[in-house]
Amino acid sequence: MSEVTTSGTWTAITPTPPNVSGLNTGHIAWGTPAGGGGKSGYSFSGRTIEVKSDGTEVTLGTFTHQNFPIYGGGVDQFDVDLVVRIRFEEDVEDREFSFRFHHFETPNDGPTPDDEVDLPTRVSPESVTIDGEEYAAVITGFKRNGEIVNKFHSPENGSNSADIVAVLSRVGAPDVVITGVCHKGGVKYTQADEYVEIVNQGTAHADISGWLLHADDPGQNFTFPPATTLRAGQRIRVYTNEVHAEWGGYSYGSGRAVWNDKGDTAYLVDAEGAAVFDYGYGTEAP
Structure with missing residues (x-):
C-alpha cells in the first residue's frame, strides 16, 4: 500500500473544435457559446489516496464536464487526452499515466440531448514497477451518485462531475472479478432487476466465452x-430477467428470482471448469 497524490492536465484535442483554450492545464474548453453559459470543457481535480496493488479500486480524481450550448463548427466528436501525474510517497518525481476521453457533443434538440463521454482505451500505456512487478493504471469507470458506469452522460446547461475509478494492475494480463451482487430487486415477485456486476480490472482483454456464472x-x-x-x-x-444494452445485454431470462435475499455466494468459473472468482453477498454470506 502506498499513499499517492494525483494531479492532471489536458494535453491534446483531436480533431480540433473551434475556440480551444486551456491546453496543458487542468481545465480545457472549446466551442463558441450559443447562449449565456460560456464554452464547454473538461477539468480534472486530483487528490491524495491510498493505492494498493491487489486490485482494490480507488478514486483517481474528479472529472467535471462544463456542458453548455455551443457552436462546434461541425466537429461533434473528438478525443481529449489527459495526463495524470501521480507522486508515490517513496518517489522524488511524479509518474505520468495518460488516458484518452472520447467526447460526443450531441444535438441539443434530439431525443437524447445529454452529451456522452467515453474511454476508448482504459489502460495507460505507461507503467510503474512495484516489488519487481510491472503495473499499469486501468480506469474501470465513472462513479456518480454511488454508481460506477462505463460511459458518462452529461446533461446540458450545467456542471456535471464524476469520480474517475481506477486500479493498478499487472501488465499483460486480464483480471476478471465480481464486484457486486444486487440480490434484492425492486420488481415484485420476480425480482427481474437483480444483477451481478463483473469487471475486467486487468490490462488485457479477456475471452470469457463459455464461462459460467x-x-x-x-x-x-x-x-x-x-x-x-x-x-x-x-x-x-x-x-x-432484464436486458440492458449499456451493461452488455446479458440476462438469465429467469421468471423467478436467482439470488438469495438473505445472502449466499456468486461463483465465476472459466470454460475449463476452473474457479475464477467467488463473491459472498448479503448478511448470510458464507
Missing part, C-alpha cells in the same frame, strides 16, 4: 455466449 443451485447457471470478450476496464452486468 452461478449461485450453486440447480437452474441458476448463466453461460457467456461464444465470442464474448470483456475488454480491459470494462464493467458488465448479468440481470435476472
Whole structure:
C-alpha cells in the first residue's frame, strides 16, 4: 500500500473544435457559446489516496464536464487526452499515466440531448514497477451518485462531475472479478432487476466465452455466449430477467428470482471448469 497524490492536465484535442483554450492545464474548453453559459470543457481535480496493488479500486480524481450550448463548427466528436501525474510517497518525481476521453457533443434538440463521454482505451500505456512487478493504471469507470458506469452522460446547461475509478494492475494480463451482487430487486415477485456486476480490472482483454456464472443451485447457471470478450476496464452486468444494452445485454431470462435475499455466494468459473472468482453477498454470506 502506498499513499499517492494525483494531479492532471489536458494535453491534446483531436480533431480540433473551434475556440480551444486551456491546453496543458487542468481545465480545457472549446466551442463558441450559443447562449449565456460560456464554452464547454473538461477539468480534472486530483487528490491524495491510498493505492494498493491487489486490485482494490480507488478514486483517481474528479472529472467535471462544463456542458453548455455551443457552436462546434461541425466537429461533434473528438478525443481529449489527459495526463495524470501521480507522486508515490517513496518517489522524488511524479509518474505520468495518460488516458484518452472520447467526447460526443450531441444535438441539443434530439431525443437524447445529454452529451456522452467515453474511454476508448482504459489502460495507460505507461507503467510503474512495484516489488519487481510491472503495473499499469486501468480506469474501470465513472462513479456518480454511488454508481460506477462505463460511459458518462452529461446533461446540458450545467456542471456535471464524476469520480474517475481506477486500479493498478499487472501488465499483460486480464483480471476478471465480481464486484457486486444486487440480490434484492425492486420488481415484485420476480425480482427481474437483480444483477451481478463483473469487471475486467486487468490490462488485457479477456475471452470469457463459455464461462459460467452461478449461485450453486440447480437452474441458476448463466453461460457467456461464444465470442464474448470483456475488454480491459470494462464493467458488465448479468440481470435476472432484464436486458440492458449499456451493461452488455446479458440476462438469465429467469421468471423467478436467482439470488438469495438473505445472502449466499456468486461463483465465476472459466470454460475449463476452473474457479475464477467467488463473491459472498448479503448478511448470510458464507
